[in-house]
Amino acid sequence: MKQSTPSWKLLALAAVLPILVLVSISVSFENDSHPESFKRFGNAVLTSYVVMGIILIGNLFFYADSRHRPLAPLVGMIFALAVGLALSWALISNDDLLLEANSGLRAQLLSNVVHLLVSGTAMALASILAFGMTFAMITGRERRLLFEEE
């Protein structure tokens, strides 16, 4: 159990390090700042929060089956979702804060959902490759004898 804490830190470092290397190389090509990245980050946070919230509200119905259909968690989750939607509306409507190359609030919201669909597909495909290759490596090794027969 003592090994688990440093291993998690190592895993986090392994996740971030290749990205940092690629970013460093990208920066070495040009010294331009990328202000649009902040907008993209903000939009991605809010959109994935809202979409994931909707999916989790759907899961609450199955949870409710084993709890005599309580309303409290549903109301709580709808409130959490409403906060996300209100924040999205406020930040996108506020001048140039989160509005990208779209005509208005509705276009930006729809664009965010489609963007999430595409980036989610890319991440899912990358996960299939990474996890698939990991399992392929694990199952690829010949079985080893644990004990020699006497």
Add this chain to the structure above:
Amino acid sequence: MFISYRLAEHSMNQMLEAAVWFWIPLCLIPLGMWFLVSGKAKNLGKVISILGLLLVLASSWTVPSSDSTAAGHLILSIIAPTLLLAYGVHGMIFGGNVPVGRLDPSARWSGLFAVLVSLVIFCLMHWYSFTPIWRDGQINPYWIVFWPTFLIFSTSMCCVASVGLVSYGDNRFNEAMKLAIISVVMAGIALSAMVFDGYLTTADQFRDYLWLSIADIFGTIVGITLAITAFAIVIWAYEKSLPLPENTAPPSEEEIKHVVSLAISHIGGEEE
């Protein structure tokens, strides 16, 4: 006045078409999955999900005026290499030492070949004429979103898998090295795209979208984590508010006899 009314009506029709042919089918996919996962209407769930997916894939023909359907067009464009990748990964996993569902050992090699071909197809989609073309000979705007995100995330995930295998696995250094090599290959492809122009995109564009992809990946992870945290807090608060369950009465003699008889009837076997 009449012209502006006609314009508004035309715009309304376009919105309605986009809703009917793209947005509603898109919503049908998770809805069908909910039915499928719940186990209450598995077949209906499958039908709804597949129907939704097919309509989303066909949306670039059914409602070409909508910009959102570029996403459906992109998914349709990448579906062949995606299926090839999934087939290859399946063959590589189940061609090895697995206790159930084991395939012929040659499936590992055919699987590896399929994975390599799928990655080559993705590369050709960037550097050769396989690039997904959207309206009027223009590149699909979401291709330049998909490609850097896929490369960065697979680089990162393969690196995590490699380190994880060394940290948690037992004598798995060789396998971890192979995963690290895959990670380096994916990083190499990303680096090449940063240096060499694609068929319809420039290296400058790729570098710009690299930043946006990183913002996308971190933003999506943060957003999903926040939603799951909110969900956990809601459930925790509700469960905490529930009264402690009352102790049930101990089983009666009759109930114990019934349980014992059931146990005896299920413990069989003849002595040697």
